[in-house]
Amino acid sequence: MSVIVTDQGFRPAEAVVSVGLADLDAHQGVLDLAHTDDPAALEGRLEGLHLIRVGFPAFSDGRAFTIARRLRMMGYAGELRALGPVIADQYAMARRVGFDAVEIPDELAARQPAEQWAFRADWAAHDYQRRLRA
16 A cells, blocks of 8 residues: 655555556556656647656656656646655655655655654745745
8 A cells, every 4th residue: 555645644545547658548547657758758648637646766766856847847737646765855846846745655654754744845935946035
């Protein structure tokens, strides 16, 4: 199982039936992208997708952050979820680039409880650019 992390805290992950990029034509509104997939392949095909989950193979691999930002710049307005071993310290960055939520394994949720994620839930107020503009 896994846990969904949002600005409001933890909630259990719902069962999701999704397809990968290669099976996009058979989708049911939910797409799983790998950290190596090119979001440009979705150009003109974002309509009808209500959830895109972008996989993180490890917390040290940040390519999924770039994919999230590119999807938002392409106009994707549905739910965008980081999937995998993202750590609490990365939550603010995940939200800043466009992720709505992070789906983490139960083991990681046990090691990094909701309080650690909630500490970073005020991500919009602690952006260095905002401090520079003040």
